[in-house]
Ligand SMILES: Nc1ncnc2c1ncn2[C@@H]1O[C@H](COP(=O)(O)OP(=O)(O)O)[C@@H](O)[C@H]1O
């Protein structure tokens with residue numbers, strides 16, 4: 001079978017949900033394995049005041065740590081929910097959830113290579129909203145930099 005192991009990138013957006021529907025259906029039909037990857041973006045602290053947040057006293061760094069925790073909890077919750085949906089809709093499908101922190105596009109490419117997946121499925125847009133591009137920056141970067149086949153759901 002062509003697509004034995006399918007990685008779907010999930011950021012909790014409606015479009016990523018649609019990507020999940022396609023990926024789960026394909027993996028299920030192929031008797032394959034589904035990897036659901038969610039990447040928690042890193043909260044960054046600019047070091048130089050002219051770049052923005054760096055103007056805040058360094059003691060506020062603690063707030064960024066808290067914010068990172070909250071981000072992680074939100075992404076984690078959304079992933080857990082979607083894993084439940086998958087298990088309900090495709091009870092026989094073998095699926096694994098991976099939650100990592102980092103830069104979404106780079107992490108998706110890295111994990112696809114590392115896990116030896118045969119196909120990456122993602123949405124054309126995510127939670128970043130409409131910026132005038134047909135593809136969001138994550139999907140564009142993955143398509144441009146990954147050697148694996150990529151299916152972008154519109
Ligand atoms: N943090 C993330 N973790 C996992 N997948 C992601 C993440 N961000 C984006 N994706 C994947 O990339 C697709 C396109 O999102 P993106 O390119 O970020 O668009 P936007 O600029 O609208 O946010 C999403 O539908 C999802 O499949």
Ligand SMILES: [Mg+2]
Nearest residue numbers: 126127128138
């Ligand atoms: Mg995005």
